[in-house]
Amino acid sequence: MKFGTKQLDLSEVQIMGILNVTPDSFSDGGNFNNIDHAIKQVQTMVNDGATIIDIGGESTRPGAVDVELQEELDRVIPVIEAITERFDTVISIDTSKAEVMQAAIVSGAGLINDVRALQNEGCLDVVAKSDLPVCLMHMQGMPRTMQSAPHYIDVVQDVMRFFQQRIQVCEQAGIKKQRIILDPGYGFGKTLEQNYQLLANQSQLLQVGLPILAGLSRKSMIGNLLNCSVEQRLAGSLSAAVLAALNGAKIIRVHDVKETVDAVKVFNAMVAQINN
Template sequence: MKFANQQLDLTVPQVMGILNVTPDSFSDGGNFNNIEHAIKQVHLMIEDGATIIDVGGESTRPGAADVELQEELDRVIPVIEAITQRFDTVVSIDTSKAQVMLAAINSGAGLINDVRALQNDGCVDVVASCDLPVCLMHMQGMPRTMQAEPQYTDVVKDVIKFFEQRIQVCEQAGIQKNRIILDPGYGFGKTLEQNYQLLANQSKLLQLGLPVLAGLSRKSMIGNLLNNSVDERLAGSLSAAVLATLNGAKIIRVHDVKETVDAIKVFNAMVAQTNN
């Protein structure tokens, strides 16, 4: 798949490093919300094996408040410009605002990553006007309320139906299907049981014929299961990353890049032998 001036082989798993330039993200809020700290973290993640850096300026944790447009632009655009000037890597913009998408594209971003699956005003048009890949994520509700008693008829079938509808909207707007990546949205409007139902059946998303991105790193589905805090979730996150990869994910979005890259290398070594 072509990401701006970069080509990534999604026949093998790729690791996306998370860079939250926010004061309030659930795991690393406030750690990288100045350019110097952000660039140091990007350098480290690339050295550790990340091939995509996902830049976000608005927290999507449960209960998160909305961020004004100009504030989000001020957070993410200088960082994207700094990364693209210094590193030969794919930069992803994690946003649901059309204006932020457009500014990020003009600053060198190579992937649009939208937790609202281009449902906000103008987003479909912006993505249709460029030639970049887009990741559509499933979320029931909005960040402020998404964990207030989420309900599904069948979480796996409902997520697949949602993606079928969004893919159709994208194609009708001129977004080629081969530019689309799907994210089942672990932790976004799903109970603990529903998250693990989705993980166990994630391979069913492959029937849609598109790459799958999985973001499970340090999430409450791990913390609530193991009864541990955010900084105690590495082992659970690595287990989830390997399980998601086993079930077909081609991009794994994580905070702990080096450890995840190592885990994926072990997975790849096993796969290489099973194919011999």
């Protein structure tokens, strides 16, 4: 798949490194909202094997408050420009604002990653006018309230129907289906049981015929299951990453790049033998 000027082979699992330039993200808030610190972290993640760097300027953790447009622009655009100047890597912009998407595209982003699946005003138009791929994520509700009482008839089928509807809307807006990536939205408006139902049946989403991006790193579905803090979730995150890959994910979004790259190399070696 082409990501701006760069090509990534999605026949193999790719690792997306998370760079939150926010003061309040659930895991690493405040760590990288300084350009020098952000660039140093990008260098580490690229060296460790990340092929995509996902930059977010607005936390989407449960209970998170909205960030004003100008503040989000001030957080992410200088970082995108700095990364573009220094690294030959795919830059993903994690945003739900059309204006941020447009500014990020001009600054060198190669992927639009939207937790609201282009449902906010102007987003469909911005992406349609670009040639970039877009990741559509499923979320029930909004970040402030999404974990209050999530309810599904069948979580896998409900997520599938949501994707089919959004793909149709995207195509009608001029976004070709082959530009779309799907994110099941682990932890976004889902109970602990629903998250694991979705993970166990994630391969069903492949029926849509599009690549899957899975983001499970350090999430509460791991912490609540293992009764551990964010800092103690590495083993659970690695297990979840491998299971997501086993069930068809082609992009794994993570905080711990080096460890996940190693785990996926073991997974790829096994798959290569199966396919021989």
